[in-house]
Amino acid sequence: MSRLEQRAFEATEQPSKREGRPVVAVGAHDLLAADFPPRDMLLSPWLLSQSLAMIHAWRGIGKTHLAMLIAYALGSGGQCLSWSAPAPVPTLYIDGEMPGAALRDRLARIVEISEEEPPEGFLRFVTPDLQPDGIMPDLSTYEGQNAIERVLGDAKVIVVDNLSCLARTGKENEGDSWQPVAEWALRMRATGRTVIFIHHSGKGGTQRGTSKREDLLDVVMLLKRPADYNPTQGARFEIHFEKARSLYGQEVKPIEATLETLPNGRQTWAMHEVSDVADAAMIELAELGLPHAEIARELGCHRSTVLRALRKAEQEGRFSPKKKPKRKERDRYGDD
Template sequence: MTINAMATVEASPEAKSAFAALTKVMRPPLDKPLKVVGIHDFIGMDLPPRDTMLSPWLMTQSLSMIYGWRGTGKTHVSLGVSYAVAGGGEFLNWKADKPRRVLLVDGEMPGPALQERLTTIITSGGAEPERGYLSIITPDLQDGAMPDLATHAGQEAISEVAERVKAELIVIDNLSCLVRGGGRENDAESWVSVSEWALLQRRAGRSVLFIHHSGKSGQQRGTSKREDLLDVVISLQRPPDYDPADGACFEVHYEKARHLAGPDVDPIEAKLTVDEDGKSTWVWRTVTESTYDRVISLANEGLSQADIAAELGIHKSNVSRAYRKASEAGLIQNNAADKSSNQYRTRRGS
């Protein structure tokens, strides 16, 4: 016997009607029940294996994020990754196994500036994508506003294009300008609808790479809940002695990498160089190598190990190891071990 709880409560007909309507809304839909499978059946399923799109970190059907402070080089990286994947080429120490179709959604760069960046990449050599392998959505070409990925309409708009161009990778550059609604950036709820959309893309066989800003703390801006869903999180950081005159120069740090370990996640320092003919080339070295070179240079300028550690913002033990190795190799000409920190402060103020 089923008892209607509302029948036993004294309430007006209007109140009972409103409560009945509310319970109907609160009931979960039954037209799409969850699929469940036993372990033996699941293990026996013929699921497509994940491949490497850009070795070692970018996989098929993966969700990733690259973030950094404004002006660090995020757009350089998003364009470099997009071009390398679409052309089956290389960017930094990352290599694509074959060309794959890419949809680049740029949310803020002026059209001419984006055109100039891409032209520089093309003229600098490397594997050029075939026609149709790198598709671009950019604000200057639209009749209205760019899609808002916080809304269902915005998500549908991007999904429709991704389906149309047969994209295997969607690059969202960047979250701040392409996810405008859905609440405050620091609220975890603001990421819910975007994460659900990203999972749908993964189920459709696509990868999504989000480009994002870092906050004043140096961490990715907004809720950290974003990282829970992601396979890879990469941080772009300024080198300790960065000078704006150096141009595009940054360190690449892996903060999360579910399938990587060992040398694959060693941080690197990358720098954009331009030769006499105007050809741009990216050069890179490990952060360990760059730290070693900096320790040698600063030691030969007369700084003590403590001052070098302060100058580079690293632990004294790292300086000590590099200093000892350089000394044994005869690369330190100035014995700075007894120099005082006063000389370091004078140097910084000079």
């Protein structure tokens, strides 16, 4: 028997001699009778216990802002945008790149607009400026994973912000580099924990790097700028669910979130369905007299989408199209 044949024989015929973790197999009846712990709703309607999720966005859109809002709502049992946490959940926020002062100031602003407060120890932070050498653990290595696990305590939710600086080993676009982090995430899920990864979007709008990251995730959320966004508007972004296991219909409809300042100086988040916002923009531009094709170009959609939205708005009494000029007037002034 050749050496190659010997290796093939050992790999296929003698599994008991190979090293590795034992595998457990159960019958269909045993699986149906298995008493798994129930999965609790942590942030309604989209985040359950033992979930693996990702929020990604282009730089400067607001992914850390949203991640901290989510973490605070989880730790306090409060509200985050249109989502709500039924009860406080011990949460660990791992920040990989922000200066400590900036992290503190962002947290202070969230506290100002929140009605609930986390119980003692229910929201904890790991950040570079509070480490002895200023270096964060690398979740791509077992040493880094062990370092994080030593400070988990009773945390049920782990927010990893962000993958680029907290999983540094290997190349971002290679699936093999993701494997150690994926195994760690699955191990966290097996212990009953939820992990939320924060990540950058690539040039094409998808999460940056290997697509294998999304395979094991339950929820993938994209943040992006509205088509009519102006930098003077500050925190304003759309939230789109790109993947959402066991979520349907209204639960995964895209929303737009805007941080508004009230007359008394207090800040609050305003939410709208993206379709409603887009319809309002189409109506406004149509009332200004823009042709349908130009409205479509302005909002980054198809002309047929504009036609359908304006027709529906007209039927509902929200839009009254201007009458087209008579033939002589069109000849004189032109038409679109």
